[in-house]
Amino acid sequence: MTDLESLDSYLSSDDSPDDCMMLSDLDGFLHGVACSPVQIHADEWLPIALGGSPDDLPDWVLQSISLIYGSIIQGLTFDPPEVEPIFWQAQEGHVIAMDWCEGFMQAVSLRPKQWLRLTESGTGGQLITPMMVHLLDDNGNSVMGIPQEQLDQALEQAAEMIPESVVAIYRFW
Numbered sequence: 001m002t003d004l005e006s007l008d009s010y011l012s013s014d015d016s017p018d019d020c021m022m023l024s025d026l027d028g029f030l031h032g033v034a035c036s037p038v039q040i041h042a043d044e045w046l047p048i049a050l051g052g053s054p055d056d057l058p059d060w061v062l063q064s065i066s067l068i069y070g071s072i073i074q075g076l077t078f079d080p081p082e083v084e085p086i087f088w089q090a091q092e093g094h095v096i097a098m099d100w101c102e103g104f105m106q107a108v109s110l111r112p113k114q115w116l117r118l119t120e121s122g123t124g125g126q127l128i129t130p131m132m133v134h135l136l137d138d139n140g141n142s143v144m145g146i147p148q149e150q151l152d153q154a155l156e157q158a159a160e161m162i163p164e165s166v167v168a169i170y171r172f173w
Contacts, residue, residue, distance in 0.1 A: 004086070007064045016061075019051025024096075025103030027068065027086035028131075032107025034072045035169045037114040042069075045110065076170045083163040097159040101134035124172045130165045133158035 008023040010016055021029060026049055033045050046054050046065070054062055075082035088096040108115050108128075118124040133154055135143045146154045 003064065007061065007068075010058075010061055017051035017056065021049050021051070021103060022099060024086050024088050024099040025106070026065070027072075028100035028103030028105075029107045030065070030069045030072055030103075031083070031085065031100075031166055032104040033110070034069065034076060035166060035173075036107065036111055037117065037173045038111055040107075040110055042066075045107070048106070048110075076167065081167040081170070083166045085162055085166070087159065094156065095159045097155070097162060098134045098136070100162075101131040104131050105135065118169065118172055121172075124169075127165050127168045127172065130158040130161040 004023065011020055011022050011026065020026075029045070029049055033040050046062075049065065050057060072083075075084070085097070085100050087100055090096055119128060129144075132144055133142070133146065137143055141148065142151055142154070
């Protein structure tokens, strides 16, 4: 069992590499790697996730990340599949999925040409939409052109759709 609180504390601490992902974007990134149309070896994605060489990290951190990745793969193969994204929770109670989605899309960017089969397909292209809804530009505007007054509701609805979208993307390949 992975101690997510300890991993989160480590990733947020001064002990971790400056460019390492935080827990939510790491989880999204690992889901994106797991859903990739082609296998991406850990030797490639681990330094991106960690912001440096895995050799510089404590063994328990690497083991925790491996356990999370393994549980994601396992959850996707269950019948029915189980996908439990690690989203942040705002003090007001609403879910914040933006970091998770940015991590997922960073994994997509590792193999953009291979993802085109999904994104340009008539039926599969919409599967990535819940993640895309959460991408904002530097001014806080939707990259999908969602009007600011509709953005909060769109983000909430999209976050609810992410688990089933991840399953559908995994099955698409």
